[in-house]
Amino acid sequence: MTNRDPMKDQVAIVGLGSTGFTRNGDESPLAMALRAATEAITDAGLTAADIDGVVATSEPAAKGPEEIAAALGITEATHHAKPSPVAMFSLLDAARAVFSGAADNVLIVTPVVMGPWNSRRAAADPWRAGTRSSILPIPEDATKAAAYAAWAGRYIHEHGATKDPFARIAINSRTNAANNPLAAVTEPLSFGMYDAGRMIRDPLNIYDMDLPVDGADAFVLTTAERGREIASAQGREAVLIHAATTGIVGKNDEDQLVGLDRTGQHVVVEQLRRTSDIWIDDIDLFYPYEGFTIITLAWFENVGFCPPGGAEDFLREHWNDDAQRLEISGRVLVNTHGGSLSEGATRGTGHIREAVHQLRGTAGDRQVDGAQSALVTPGGFFFNPQGAFLRRG
Amino acid sequence: MPADFEDDSATDDTALIARFGGHGIDRDSAAHFRGRLERRLLIHRCDDCGRWHHPPRPMCPACWSWNITPTEVSGRGRIHLLMTLHQGPPASGVDYADGHPVVTVELEEQPALRFTSTVADGFPTDRLEIGTPVTLEWVDRDGTPTPVFGLGEDG
Numbered sequence: 316m317t318n319r320d321p322m323k324d325q326v327a328i329v330g331l332g333s334t335g336f337t338r339n340g341d342e343s344p345l346a347m348a349l350r351a352a353t354e355a356i357t358d359a360g361l362t363a364a365d366i367d368g369v370v371a372t373s374e375p376a377a378k379g380p381e382e383i384a385a386a387l388g389i390t391e392a393t394h395h396a397k398p399s400p401v402a403m404f405s406l407l408d409a410a411r412a413v414f415s416g417a418a419d420n421v422l423i424v425t426p427v428v429m430g431p432w433n434s435r436r437a438a439a440d441p442w443r444a445g446t447r448s449s450i451l452p453i454p455e456d457a458t459k460a461a462a463y464a465a466w467a468g469r470y471i472h473e474h475g476a477t478k479d480p481f482a483r484i485a486i487n488s489r490t491n492a493a494n495n496p497l498a499a500v501t502e503p504l505s506f507g508m509y510d511a512g513r514m515i516r517d518p519l520n521i522y523d524m525d526l527p528v529d530g531a532d533a534f535v536l537t538t539a540e541r542g543r544e545i546a547s548a549q550g551r552e553a554v555l556i557h558a559a560t561t562g563i564v565g566k567n568d569e570d571q572l573v574g575l576d577r578t579g580q581h582v583v584v585e586q587l588r589r590t591s592d593i594w595i596d597d598i599d600l601f602y603p604y605e606g607f608t609i610i611t612l613a614w615f616e617n618v619g620f621c622p623p624g625g626a627e628d629f630l631r632e633h634w635n636d637d638a639q640r641l642e643i644s645g646r647v648l649v650n651t652h653g654g655s656l657s658e659g660a661t662r663g664t665g666h667i668r669e670a671v672h673q674l675r676g677t678a679g680d681r682q683v684d685g686a687q688s689a690l691v692t693p694g695g696f697f698f699n700p701q702g703a704f705l706r707r708g
Numbered sequence: 709m710p711a712d713f714e715d716d717s718a719t720d721d722t723a724l725i726a727r728f729g730g731h732g733i734d735r736d737s738a739a740h741f742r743g744r745l746e747r748r749l750l751i752h753r754c755d756d757c758g759r760w761h762h763p764p765r766p767m768c769p770a771c772w773s774w775n776i777t778p779t780e781v782s783g784r785g786r787i788h789l790l791m792t793l794h795q796g797p798p799a800s801g802v803d804y805a806d807g808h809p810v811v812t813v814e815l816e817e818q819p820a821l822r823f824t825s826t827v828a829d830g831f832p833t834d835r836l837e838i839g840t841p842v843t844l845e846w847v848d849r850d851g852t853p854t855p856v857f858g859l860g861e862d863g
């Protein structure tokens with residue numbers, strides 16, 4: 316394990332672009348990527364000629380960085396990569412490119428596309444017929460998405476938990492989505508509606524699972540120094556990556572994981588402990604991933620808000636009943652954009668985008684006044700746990 | 709499907725891949741799936757350190773030995789993970805309307821050595837819970853022997 320962290324506060328997120336997210340998309344993945352990318356580059360006050368690094372996540376049906384570069388009319392690039400989906404693989408790749416000097420202004424594009432395997436509407440769309448999932452076509456499979464239902468059952472068994480904390484995660488996201496024009500679903504969700512939700516993989520129902528959507532996010536990263544110049548010119552706060560990491564345990568095959576008491580989430584949290592000057596008592600905003608609600612309960616526990624199995628009590632104690640959302644210690648809001656459950660299944664790019672909007676003061680109706688720092692924790696239990704402290708700077 | 713399909717798949721790679729393609733079969737798991745055709749649940753075991761691992765890989769992750777023998781397990785274990793599918797991929801004999809249980813069984817051979825399948829028809833619903841002892845049974849799914857779990861003995 317390393318204690319070295321020379322990248323601390325050295326890379327800035329200066330450009331944000333997003334198409335918003337929809338259940339009724341009719342654009343190509345490339346078109347969505349280009350809308351988000353051009354918005355992000357323009358948002359940073361840059362042009363195609365300034366971009367010398369392109370990172371494009373390897374989502375199904377998404378185009379690679381070379382095709383993005385061609386479509387955007389980029390002159391030349393000295394860094395290009397195609398990381399795995401889930402937001403911080405791309406964020407870290409781009410940040411490390413900037414920090415190492417491989418490139419000065421790196422574009423990240425992250426389209427997400429509904430597939431025939433997760434949407435009836437998508438299955439009926441001939442333009443998506445060739446899109447393939449890596450999920451095995453057999454019922455008796457506790458890998459990929461199904462693993463989260465299996466381990467949710469184990470969590471309930473070990474801790475005697477009820478579905479109450481799961482419901483609060485789903486309702487919090489839906490409540491917050493109401494103020495987010497990018498969100499796919501904004502109708503209010505009640506405890507009664509949650510309880511009546513269609514069971515998909517018991518114990519998880521339709522409201523425990525993120526929302527397949529079409530859309531794209533894009534980001535531009537540059538050096539902290541240049542980031543401050545750009546922010547200053549635009550009358551915003553600069554936003555820096557303070558500490559960031561991914562983490563896995565070696566024995567990470569979903570149904571072979573020894574237990575929820577030792578997952579990649581623990582590895583991420585311990586690495587952030589070693590490298591971050593900011594901790595959970597300091598933050599103004601928390602963005603735990605909720606691709607499945609069980610993931611969020613684990614993040615609350617593993618980052619240290621409460622002990623293992625303590626999420627049920629913690630979420631109840633920190634629930635604002637009037638607002639129907641979480642307010643940690645009456646102050647720290649959670650997934651202010653509506654998260655993957657209601658904004659849409661962005662694999663965490665929405666969580667990062669929203670954190671940056673809040674910290675630089677461009678979150679519109681959702682703005683938390685004076686927000687200084689945020690913790691973002693994308694990813695689940697097995698292959699993709701990730702975390703970052705972002706701060707004004 | 710040719711009439712000799714079943715006979716060939718015990719020896720012929722192409723027939724084996726055709727039969728188990730949906731399971732993500734590869735060279736490293738071929739022996740495991742050939743074992744299924746003989747109704748034997750073969751799990752990779754290291755000849756040098758004796759440790760088991762699953763899914764099948766070519767090298768022992770505990771000691772880096774390449775001396776791996778796909779070895780039949782007792783089939784006894786306990787339900788470690790349990791979920792009930794109310795939707796899922798179409799499969800012969802699987803009815804999601806009533807909920808299709810998927811169990812991950814911790815095998816008695818080694819802690820955290822697990823195998824995922826479903827339970828046998830008639831498995832008592834009041835015993836379908838984490839911790840219940842189970843034992844391996846074989847059923848026929850579209851002509852392919854398929855490992856499932858029946859109720860085991862307490863103790």
Ligand SMILES: [Zn+2]
Nearest residue numbers: 754757768771
């Ligand atoms: Zn060994």
